[in-house]
Each structure stands twice: as C-alpha cells, then as structure tokens.
Amino acid sequence: MKINDTLPLEYRTEENSNKIFGFWLFLGAEIALFSTLFAVYFTLWNRTGSGPTGKELFEVGGVIWETFLLLTSSFTCGLGIHAMRLGLKKPMMIFFIVTLLMGLGFLGIEITEFVNYVHEGATLQTSAFLSSLFVLLGTHGLHVTMGILWGAGILIQVGRQGFTPETANKSFIFSLYWHFLDVVWIFIFSFVYMKGLM
C-alpha cells in the first residue's frame, strides 16, 4: 500500500483520499437535492390558502437559537478535526461530543417548533406553502438526525481504536457532512425565515 506521509492521517492511503473525494461528489449531489426543495418552496411560498403565512407562523427567537447552535456546532466540529490532526484524542472527542449535543439541541428546538405549528393548525396538508416548508425543513432535520447517529458511531470507534487511518478518515468525512448541513441551514435561515419575516 502506498502511503503518503506529507498529508494528514485521514488522506494517507489512496483508498482514503478517494473516499474523501467521493464524499465531495456526494455533497455536490446534495446541493442539487436541496436546490430542488428550495425551488419548490420559492414557487409555493405565497400559496398559503386558508392557512397561516410565514410571517404569522415564524418565531424569530427559536430561529436565532437554532442558527447559533448549528453555527457553533460547526465551529466545534472544525476544532475537533484540528485536535485530531494534532493527535489529541481526548480534546477531539470532547469537541465532537459538544458538536453532537448542539445538534441535538437544534433538533429539539426544530421539533418543538413543528409541534407548535401543528397546534396552530399549520400541518403538512394545510396549504402548498406549508407542504413545501415542512419538506424543506424536514429534509434538513432528517440529515441532522442521521448526522448525530453517524457521529455517535464514529465517536465510539475513535474511543475504542484511537486515531487510525480508518477512524481519522471517517471523522474527517463526518466533519465535511456536518459543515455542509450548516451551509444548508444558512440558506434556510436567510431565504425561508429572514425573507419570510421581512
């Protein structure tokens, strides 16, 4: 096996660099996926029928917390990878645990928000606006949920095996995914919530 020592641990075998490259291609496909959901939302956002409009429904407090949690979790995830490259296992694990806890906090707020919407009579079936909103937010929320499970699995492996080319590779790919979810949220924050509350 050819090993290139000039690169960080997670890139060193050819297979591992290919995995990282392949994950970037996957993220390209994710951009296309979320674009279709945004396209649907932008087409239907004022088709509110007899249901509430975004301006009546959205609450800025929860959205600010969600944004703060996701931005901060993206930061701690980056710090986790930085610690991993320094070979520091314990700090890396702490940063990743903080990342996942903030992801859970984000999900908690989002789920509470959805429950509140439904109590206000704003369900998936109420209007085209709400269908497209729930699908867009729900797809992002599902990604965050998957990310939390995935990250927890990787943490267990890092805890057991320490940093090997495999666990380092998995951790780095997870970090790409998590940062990407933050990018998607930035667009949801700006073009769903801020535009909707204007």
Add this chain to the structure above:
Amino acid sequence: MARLFPIRHVMGYIFSLVLSLVALGVIYWDLTFAAAMVILIISALIQASLQLVLFMHIGETDSKKTLYLNIAYAVFVGVVTIFGTLFAMIWGY
C-alpha cells in the same frame, strides 16, 4: 489550550456570527425588498465560502481544482434549477 483554538477558526466563527446578525438585520431595518435580498444573498454566499474554505479545507490537497469544479458545477445545477423553476412557474412563461 491555545493550540486547540487556532486563530483562523475562531475568527471564522466570529465572522459567521457577525454575518448572521447582518442577515437578521433585514427584518428590523426598513429596507426595500431588493436591498434586503442583496444583503441576504451576499451574507449567505460569504458564510458558505467560509465553511468550505476554512472548516472543510477544500483547498488543502492536489485535487482542489477538481473539488472547486465539482462544487461550482453543483451550484450551477442548483441555480439553474431554482431560477429555471421561478422563470417557468412564477415570472410567467
């Protein structure tokens, strides 16, 4: 402790918080729709680039040209999807 918090990451984080606050401003400042959209688009694009370059290390290996091209192509597909849909469904053709 300090080496766990590299200055680039900390600055990037603070900068993204500031950009989020700027985006938040559009609901409090009295802006025209066009001005607000310009602010939202610019702040979102800067924040997305921050994540890509700073936290995702898009440019750290020899394959960076391919990675940038891949993201650029994906963004192109996304922009065509969104604006093509708006063009056909909303702006009236």
